Amino acid sequence: MAEQEYIYGVARVRAKEMSLLNNQAIEQLISAQNDDGVRMLEERGWESKETVEELIAAERARMWKFIGEIVDDLSVFDVFLYKNDFHNLKAAIKMICGGVRREHVLIDNGAISRISPEKILKCCEEGDFSSLPENMRDAARKAYTVYLETSDSQLSDMLIDKAALEAIVAAGDASNSEVIRDYAELVCATSDIKTALRCAALKKPVSFIREVLARCKTVNAENLAKAAAASVDAVYQYLEKTEYGQAVDIAKTSFSAFERWCDDLLTEKIRPQKYRSFTVGPIAAYILAKENELKTVRVILLCKKNQIPEEKIRERVRVMYV
Amino acid sequence: MENLGIAFALLGAAFAAFMAGIGSAIGVGKSGEAAAGVLTEEPSLFSKVLILQLLPGTQGIYGLLIAFVCMSQIGVLGGDPNLSLAKGLLYFAACLPIGAVGLYSAISQGKASVASIGLLARRPDQFGKAMIIPVMVETYAILALLISILAISGIGGLAV
Numbered sequence: 001m002a003e004q005e006y007i008y009g010v011a012r013v014r015a016k017e018m019s020l021l022n023n024q025a026i027e028q029l030i031s032a033q034n035d036d037g038v039r040m041l042e043e044r045g046w047e048s049k050e051t052v053e054e055l056i057a058a059e060r061a062r063m064w065k066f067i068g069e070i071v072d073d074l075s076v077f078d079v080f081l082y083k084n085d086f087h088n089l090k091a092a093i094k095m096i097c098g099g100v101r102r103e104h105v106l107i108d109n110g111a112i113s114r115i116s117p118e119k120i121l122k123c124c125e126e127g128d129f130s131s132l133p134e135n136m137r138d139a140a141r142k143a144y145t146v147y148l149e150t151s152d153s154q155l156s157d158m159l160i161d162k163a164a165l166e167a168i169v170a171a172g173d174a175s176n177s178e179v180i181r182d183y184a185e186l187v188c189a190t191s192d193i194k195t196a197l198r199c200a201a202l203k204k205p206v207s208f209i210r211e212v213l214a215r216c217k218t219v220n221a222e223n224l225a226k227a228a229a230a231s232v233d234a235v236y237q238y239l240e241k242t243e244y245g246q247a248v249d250i251a252k253t254s255f256s257a258f259e260r261w262c263d264d265l266l267t268e269k270i271r272p273q274k275y276r277s278f279t280v281g282p283i284a285a286y287i288l289a290k291e292n293e294l295k296t297v298r299v300i301l302l303c304k305k306n307q308i309p310e311e312k313i314r315e316r317v318r319v320m321y322v
Numbered sequence: 323m324e325n326l327g328i329a330f331a332l333l334g335a336a337f338a339a340f341m342a343g344i345g346s347a348i349g350v351g352k353s354g355e356a357a358a359g360v361l362t363e364e365p366s367l368f369s370k371v372l373i374l375q376l377l378p379g380t381q382g383i384y385g386l387l388i389a390f391v392c393m394s395q396i397g398v399l400g401g402d403p404n405l406s407l408a409k410g411l412l413y414f415a416a417c418l419p420i421g422a423v424g425l426y427s428a429i430s431q432g433k434a435s436v437a438s439i440g441l442l443a444r445r446p447d448q449f450g451k452a453m454i455i456p457v458m459v460e461t462y463a464i465l466a467l468l469i470s471i472l473a474i475s476g477i478g479g480l481a482v
Contacts, residue, residue, distance in 0.1 A: 007359070008358055010440065011358070012359040012362055015363030206323070
């Protein structure tokens with residue numbers, strides 16, 4: 001079957017990309033004094049909000065509204081929302097099983113939501129997960145049971161994280177889009193690496209690590225689990241043999257530097273979409289680029305609010321798509 | 323059987339108009355989608371985008387021109403419509419280049435126009451370069467037009 005064309009949507013994205021923040025604008029934002037940064041964003045069409053979180057949420061909602069205007073079936077981009085849905089599941093299980101209700105923990109995807117946070121919360125309250133999407137059901141039951149029986153929130157979280165990665169990989173495999181496939185693979189592989197590094201630092205047994213690593217193409221979960229069970233250095237040695245070898249030195253410096261490297265790698269992978277005109281790829285790339293921008297702006301504004309020095313902020317800033 | 327000459331000649335004229343017209347309709351349609359997308363965000367680019375949208379439309383005009391010249395030569399628009407089968411087939415063959423090349427080049431030019439409209443959305447000051455890229459495809463439609471015209475003009479003088 002011929003791949004669906006998104007000519008109108010891609011053309012709108014091409015024009016809209018001009019309003020994305022480039023590296024120069026990010027530098028201005030870092031150097032801005034007092035409220036100049038927020039004012040600069042408002043001049044670029046961002047809404048005026050009280051808090052940084054509200055500002056980011058409003059801009060994200062604006063982005064999805066735009067995507068909704070140019071694509072008829074938004075389910076193509078469900079893969080980008082899986083992280084939020086599974087995060088909500090983790091939070092809901094903790095709130096219900098741990099008996100502590102917290103405000104502003106659940107992420108609402110708004111109109112584009114596959115499943116609302118309230119519905120996930122209700123499922124956890126009733127202990128009945130049959131109304132959840134298929135790729136969440138089993139993980140929800142398992143994590144819920146583990147939390148209730150052992151109170152091990154870490155294992156419960158990791159089981160849900162693994163299910164999220166498996167759902168993302170499955171969506172990537174099912175997709176015709178190169179961007180979505182690359183995104184799924186990269187998210188899964190880098191998450192596995194982060195999990196392996198954490199497990200190695202905490203000296204977790206191989207049986208535990210096997211249980212929490214998801215399978216992907218660029219990293220062998222079994223070999224990674226064995227390496228993580230041995231030591232952090234063994235994980236680095238294993239990574240040297242994979243396509244993530246160049247991240248080893250970065251990961252040794254700090255975990256946040258490695259996270260930044262992962263985000264920058266994704267941006268590099270989606271960059272060729274700037275020159276495609278017909279497929280869903282450039283629209284998917286725009287969503288990822290906007291998410292990267294929101295993440296970076298959030299980091300900068302929060303760091304400035306907490307009076308963190310500019311050079312420290314620059315260490316956390318991601319490379320921009322445009 | 324004695325009327326097959328004019329039938330083939332008219333079939334050739336119809337082929338030229340039909341195929342090149344379909345190509346242009348697809349090409350202009352695709353570039354129109356891209357044009358609408360860019361204009362939603364940047365209405366000030368209307369005149370530049372319109373030119374890029376219309377570029378794949380020329381093949382349809384070439385097809386129409388060849389069909390018109392062919393019909394005029396074979397006497398459908400007035401004159402003697404009696405043609406030998408050989409001449410009818412020759413007219414049919416003469417119409418093939420613009421029909422086939424017109425169809426394919428218009429669709430390809432439409433795709434190039436879509437890409438150029440995207441370029442214009444990002445760099446409105448690069449209109450000249452954005453236009454030259456799809457215009458390159460036009461070369462082959464013009465070559466096909468030239469061959470079809472030369473062939474149709476020459477057939478009348480042949481003693482077949």
